[in-house]
Amino acid sequence: MAGSSRWKDWLHGARKHAAWLLAAVLVLAVAALAAPRMLRGPKVAVLQVVQRDFVQTVVASGRVETPHRADVGVQVTGTVVAVPVAQGQTVPAGALLIELESTEARAAVSQAELAVKQAAARVRQVREVDAPNAEQAVRQAQANHEVAERTLKRNRELIAREFIGQAALDDSERAASVAQSILRTAQQQLASARPGGSNAVSADAALAQARAAAEAARARLRYTRVLAPAAGTLIARNVERGDVVQPGKPLMVLSPSGAAQLVVQIDEKNLKLLAVGQDALASADAYADQRFAAKLAYINPGIDAQRGSVEVKLDVPQPPDYLRQDMTVSVDIEVARRPAAVLVPTEAVRGIDSPAPWLLKVEDGHARRQPVKLGLRSRGWCEVLSGASAGDAVLPATGPAALQVAEGARVRAIVPQR
Known part of the structure; x- marks a missing residue:
């Protein structure tokens, strides 16, 4: 029994030493694996x-804006009889936008044109009737004056010979004086009827005045039809048929087609990088995958103190068809390469x-x-x-x-x- 007990103690001790030995081996193995990592550092x-x-770019966002917008209104007071266009519609140059009632304006044009005809007839009368009549009157007065002068000369010779009395001489002198006065009057009338004379100038002036009045009447008639000053898109319409409209109030806003600008706000810290003429690429948020060329055209000299930004404008030489007024756009401005x-x-x-x-x-x-x-x-x-x-x-x-x-x-x- 004693031998069996010693065997059990020995076996227990051996197992205990084996466990310690295994733990030491494991520790050494882990240390061996970790040592290179600790020596070389972590993987990063x-x-x-x-x-x-x-390429260095400055990125900003903004909106599409035409260089100018045309505020469309009327130049005469009137009642709207037709508005043949709608908001958002694209119209060609010269298209009818607003038509006013024009009966009175048409009557004024007819009256003015009749006045022109009357003034033209007066000019023809001066040139074709008054001037020839004045020439004939001058010739007749010249002849009468010559007869009166010869009679006066003869009577002076007769009174010297005492063949006639003083009364006959006085009559011939009066007749010669009257004939000369009639001749001067006829000559003045002829001069007045000829080109450059007072009657001719007056008739020409009356004709010019009548023509000006007629043109003014026709202009007032044209004002009853408001036409598109340029091709573009109507971005606002504030008029309907039957409205009574007056000058000075915008009734429509036209965004001309073709020319377009991008207006963007740039952080003021990038101001030193910007220069007029720099190239840029832009895209509308609605068509983000389609980019188009632009060029920096204007840098506002002032800074927006509240936003800390500066406004710049970029020209779009060839705007895409989908580009619309006030669209949101993103812009990359190339400032260096x-x-x-x-x-x-x-x-x-x-x-x-x-x-x-x-x-x-x-x-x-x-x-x-x-x-x-x-x-x-x-x-x-x-x-x-x-x-x-x-x-x-x-x-x-x-x-x-x-x-x-x-x-x-x-x-x-x-x-x-x-």
Whole structure:
């Protein structure tokens, strides 16, 4: 029995030592597996510095606006008898938009045209009747004057010989004076009837005045028909048949077709990057997959203090057919371009807005601080002017990787598959 007890004690002790030995082996195995990782550091996904052509853009949103809108109204007071167009309709230049009642205007035109005919008849009368009659009267007066002068001369000779009395001489002198007066009057009438004379000028002036009055009457008649000043789309209509309308009140708003502008608000911090003439690509929110060209045409000299933005306008040389007034658009303005630029993702730059930005670059298995000089920035990338080269691996400045890796720590870089 004693031998059996000793055997059991020995067996128990052996089992206990085996358990301890197994635990030690497991600990050594785990340490052997973990040691390389502890020596080489954790695996961390890194970002890469690349080299390619780079375009810096300023992104903004705004709306479509024509360079000018035409407010359509009437020029005379009247009653609307027809409005043959609807809001949203596209109309050609010269299309009828509003028609007013025109009976009185038409009657005024007829009356004015009759006055023109009367004035023209008076001009013809002066030229074709008065002038020839005046010429005939001058010839007759000239003949009578010559007879009276000869009679006066003869009577003066006779009275010298005492063949006639003083009374006969006085009669011949009066007759000669009257004949001369009649001749002067006839000559004045002829001069008045000829071109440039007072009667001719008066008749011509009356004709011109009548014609002007007729043109004014026709203009008032034309004012009863309001026509589209240019081809475009009616974006507002505030008039109906039967309305009594007056001058000075816009009744329709016409957005001319063809020319179009994009009006966008740019953050004032980007103002130094903008210049008139810069190219841009734009898209309407309703047609986001279709982009069209635009060009920066105007930069407002003032700043919107409440929004901290500046208004800019871009011309659209060839607007797409779907572009409509007041559509919402997104615009990418190209402000700079760099061929073969060295670029780093913006998320890897630490102190990006400080005077001394830097990267945490993976070099020889360690995370090392690397100061950099930055250039252009756009769409999640920064141009590196110095401090990094294409192919460098850098750690993100945010996220789990940024928290678990300190400057100088060992790290194993994992480049994500693209």
